[in-house]
Structures are given as C-alpha cells and as structure tokens.
Amino acid sequence: MSLSYTPINDIPQIHETARRAWLSGKAKSVAFRKQQIAQVGYLVKDNEQRFKDALKADLGRPYLETEFFDFGIVYAEARTVHDNIEKWTAEQSPGFSPNWFFMKPRLRPEPKGVVLIIAPFNYPLFLLLVPLISAIAGGNAVVLKAPEHTPAFSGLLAELLPRYLDQELYHVINGAVPETTKVLELRWDHSNGRVARIVSQAAAKHLTPLTLENPVFVDHKVDLVMTARRVLWGRICNAGQICMAPEYVLVPEEIQGALVAALKEANSDSFGRIVTQAHAARIKALIDNTEGNVEFGGEVDVLQKYVAPTVVSNVGPHDSLMEIFGPVLVLVPVKNVDEAIAIVNSRDIPLAVYVFSHDETFQGRVKENTQSGTFMVNETLIAVATPGLPAGGKGASGHGYYTGKHGFDQFVHQRVSLNNPTWVDRLVFRYRFPPYSPEAVHKLRAAEASLPPRPGSSELASGMTLAITLATLTIAGTSVFAALRSLNRV
Numbered sequence: 001m002s003l004s005y006t007p008i009n010d011i012p013q014i015h016e017t018a019r020r021a022w023l024s025g026k027a028k029s030v031a032f033r034k035q036q037i038a039q040v041g042y043l044v045k046d047n048e049q050r051f052k053d054a055l056k057a058d059l060g061r062p063y064l065e066t067e068f069f070d071f072g073i074v075y076a077e078a079r080t081v082h083d084n085i086e087k088w089t090a091e092q093s094p095g096f097s098p099n100w101f102f103m104k105p106r107l108r109p110e111p112k113g114v115v116l117i118i119a120p121f122n123y124p125l126f127l128l129l130v131p132l133i134s135a136i137a138g139g140n141a142v143v144l145k146a147p148e149h150t151p152a153f154s155g156l157l158a159e160l161l162p163r164y165l166d167q168e169l170y171h172v173i174n175g176a177v178p179e180t181t182k183v184l185e186l187r188w189d190h191s192n193g194r195v196a197r198i199v200s201q202a203a204a205k206h207l208t209p210l211t212l213e214n215p216v217f218v219d220h221k222v223d224l225v226m227t228a229r230r231v232l233w234g235r236i237c238n239a240g241q242i243c244m245a246p247e248y249v250l251v252p253e254e255i256q257g258a259l260v261a262a263l264k265e266a267n268s269d270s271f272g273r274i275v276t277q278a279h280a281a282r283i284k285a286l287i288d289n290t291e292g293n294v295e296f297g298g299e300v301d302v303l304q305k306y307v308a309p310t311v312v313s314n315v316g317p318h319d320s321l322m323e324i325f326g327p328v329l330v331l332v333p334v335k336n337v338d339e340a341i342a343i344v345n346s347r348d349i350p351l352a353v354y355v356f357s358h359d360e361t362f363q364g365r366v367k368e369n370t371q372s373g374t375f376m377v378n379e380t381l382i383a384v385a386t387p388g389l390p391a392g393g394k395g396a397s398g399h400g401y402y403t404g405k406h407g408f409d410q411f412v413h414q415r416v417s418l419n420n421p422t423w424v425d426r427l428v429f430r431y432r433f434p435p436y437s438p439e440a441v442h443k444l445r446a447a448e449a450s451l452p453p454r455p456g457s458s459e460l461a462s463g464m465t466l467a468i469t470l471a472t473l474t475i476a477g478t479s480v481f482a483a484l485r486s487l488n489r490v
Contacts (some may be wrong), residue, residue: 060273234380
C-alpha cells in the first residue's frame with residue numbers, strides 16, 4: 001500500500017495552525033482535555049478491526065498481539081489519565097515551612113506549548129497515542145509524525161484523527177526523511193526530536209537501526225520449560241521488532257543444551273513479518289555471519305519479509321548477532337553469574353534486564369550489580385502494560401517516560417510562584433536589606449535549617465541531650481520555641 005505524504009510546504013502551516021490554536025487558550029479547560037482524551041480511546045475502539053487489519057498488512061502481526069500490546073495499553077491509559085487529570089493539574093504546595101508558608105509557595109503544572117511526537121514503526125499505535133494522551137492532559141497542542149514504514153496504519157490514523165479530535169490543536173504528518181527533516185527545522189516546545197534526528201540520519205545513510213541488547217540471566221536451577229516459553233514469546237512477538245525484547249540469554253554452560261531443547265518445544269508459527277525487505281536482508285546477513293550454531297530456524301525469505309524464529313547457541317559477546325532487531329534469540333554460555341554480569345556491564349545500559357530464577361539471592365545479585373530501564377523476574381515485556389509502572393530507559397537506552405503520571409509530567413512545566421505580603425518586610429525579612437548589621441546576621445542564622453546529625457555521632461545521645469536542655473530551659477522560664485531557636489532547631 002502506498003502512503004500519501006504530507007506536502008512539505010504544508011508542514012510549516014500545520015505547525016502555525018497548532019500554535020495559533022494553543023495560544024487561543026482552548027486547551028486550558030480540563031473538561032475539554034478530558035473530552036479529547038476520551039475521544040482518543042474511542043478513535044481506537046470504534047475502528048479496532050481496521051487497525052488490526054492495517055497492522056496485519058504492515059507487519060504481518062497476529063491480531064492478538066495488537067489487542068495485547070496496543071489496544072489494551074491505550075484503553076488503560078485513556079481511562080487512567082481521564083480519571084486523574086484534575087488531581088494531576090491542580091496547584092500544589094511544596095510542603096509546610098515555618099519560614100516561608102506565609103508567602104504561599106506553589107507549584108502549578110502548566111503546558112509546554114506545541115509538542116512533536118515521532119514514533120517508530122514497531123508499535124506505532126501505542127507509541128503515538130499513549131504520549132498523545134499525556135500531551136493532551138498537559139494542555140498542549142500536538143503534532144504526530146507517523147512512521148512511513150507502516151503505510152496502512154499511518155494512512156488510517158491520518159484519516160481518523162481529524163474525525164475524533166480538535167482539528168486545529170491535533171495533527172498528523174506523514175512522510176519520510178525529507179518531511180521529517182522539514183518538521184525538525186521548526187521550533188517545538190517539547191519533542192523527541194533528538195531521537196528523530198538520529199533516526200533521520202540513519203535512514204538517510206542506510207545505517208543499522210539502534211538496538212538495545214536486552215540480556216536474560218538464567219539460573220541453572222530454574223524451570224526451563226517456563227523460561228523457554230516466556231523468553232521465546234518475548235523474542236518473537238512482533239517478529240522480534242520490540243525495543244524491550246530479550247536479545248541474548250546468558251545461560252550456564254552445563255544447561256545450554258537443555259534450554260535449546262525446551263526452546264524447540266516452545267516454538268510456534270504464530271508470528272509476524274519484518275517491516276521491510278531491507279531489514280529482512282540485514283537480519284539474513286547477520287545470521288549468515290554468525291560464528292554460533294543455528295539450532296533451529298535460520299530460514300529467510302527477503303522478498304516475503306519472512307525470518308523464521310531462530311535460536312543460535314554458543315555465541316560469543318562480540319558476535320554479529322549481538323546487535324539485532326528481529327526474531328533471533330542468541331544463547332551466550334557463561335561459567336557463572338559473575339561472568340554474565342561482567343558481559344552486561346561491558347556494554348551500553350539496556351532498556352530491560354530479565355532474570356529467570358527462583359532464588360532470591362540470585363535475583364538480588366543481578367539486580368544490585370546491573371543497570372537498566374526495567375528489571376523483570378521470570379517474565380518478559382509485560383511491565384510496559386502494567387498500570388502505574390512507567391516505561392522508560394536509562395543512558396543509551398533512552399530518557400523520559402511513557403504512561404500515567406510519569407508520562408503526564410513529561411509534557412508539563414512546573415511553574416513556581418510566591419506571593420509575599422507587605423508586612424513580611426516589617427516583621428520577618430527586614431534584615432535582608434542594607435545596611436547590614438550583626439543583628440541581621442543573627443536573625444539570618446536563626447532562620448537557617450539545622451543540619452542532620454554529624455556522621456559518627458549518636459543520634460540517640462543527641463536526642464537525649466536536646467530533651468535535657470529543653471527541660472532545663474523551660475524550667476528556667478524560656479519558651480520551648482525560644483529554646484529550640486537557641487539550639488538552631490527551628
């Protein structure tokens with residue numbers, strides 16, 4: 001299917017329309033935002049079959065995977081944000097402070113303005129509509145750049161969005177590198193433009209796409225049937241084209257053969273296709289160049305964008321298959337967990353670390369000695385669909401968050417405010433003005449916060465000393481407040 005690209009000359013006008021609509025103030029109303037958020041949900045609900053068919057056409061994706069990874073997450077996000085937006089957008093107090101409360105310090109979440117959201121091809125419904133919901137909740141105008149490699153989906157979204165959402169505030173742009181380049185020339189108040197620039201440069205130069213090398217640690221005493229089923233499912237969903245998919249398995253040498261046998265039993269023909277022939281050819285070259293042993297799979301039909309679910313054993317840490325975005329699971333034999341941890345820590349920080357073990361000591365050792373955006377035990381992928389848990393990376397695996405309050409916070413600015421009454425200068429803060437005097441210094445020091453107990457000192461002894469001192473001063477006729485002030489405690 002061919003995709004109708006947005007004319008390049010129209011892109012600045014789309015940007016200007018969105019900015020003008022945002023400046024009009026129509027997105028300030030929380031009631032309006034709630035209505036638009038609900039409409040995002042119904043945009044999907046009313047057209048489920050069309051979206052499933054589109055993603056089947058683009059990615060060969062089974063319907064169940066679209067239900068699980070796209071529909072369910074979008075519906076949960078729309079409901080959660082719709083039901084919590086009043087609380088999230090309310091002005092907040094930073095907490096009581098005796099020296100500052102009369103100035104009414106406040107934090108107010110305010111929209112950033114006109115924001116740009118660019119999504120990759122692998123989960124375009126989730127990766128466009130979930131941040132769209134967050135951005136709407138924040139009161140922003142939004143322009144979506146849909147992926148060109150999913151023409152059926154991107155064309156459908158461009159058709160439906162103006163039917164369900166405000167046509168001045170929310171827009172879809174379709175196109176490839178020239179259109180994306182034009183988009184990135186414009187000024188946005190918030191965007192994932194840094195990632196978009198990398199994507200654009202890679203596409204222009206035909207470079208290998210960014211992969212995240214998510215490791216799986218396997219304990220030698222784990223249930224291998226469960227491990228094989230869950231790991232292989234995580235690897236072949238969406239034909240392995242998932243940023244959080246398990247990439248390589250760090251398996252004890254002595255059980256590698258048993259794990260291969262369990263993976264063969266868990267294999268299935270329910271999987272999708274690679275997004276383009278170029279990507280299929282790239283994966284074929286990686287398989288052809290591996291120094292590992294192809295245990296099963298390995299068949300590639302570039303014209304049909306087909307790569308069979310593949311398991312490769314005896315792979316070294318520097319093998320070509322350690323960087324792949326497809327349905328190929330790599331087994332790296334290790335002597336012990338220390339060697340496995342060293343391999344992971346020698347590479348970029350992954351988006352996810354997976355541990356398959358029933359031993360809490362083993363789990364904790366991996367967790368405390370590695371870094372990642374997500375850490376899962378005896379499971380893969382599904383944390384992204386868990387309500388209340390944000391999806392995000394660390395370091396090379398990304399920054400910022402999707403979903404819930406964490407997603408909302410990406411699209412607002414916490415505006416700080418104070419309202420200081422006139423009488424404060426007469427009674428409290430007069431000492432801040434010149435000419436300075438010893439009395440002013442004394443008052444300033446009296447208002448300072450006390451430090452925590454000095455390291456190495458006994459907090460109990462400090463507390464007992466304070467109690468005795470307060471009692472003595474109180475008996476002597478000094479108020480408790482004055483006593484505390486003299487001890488620099490308030």
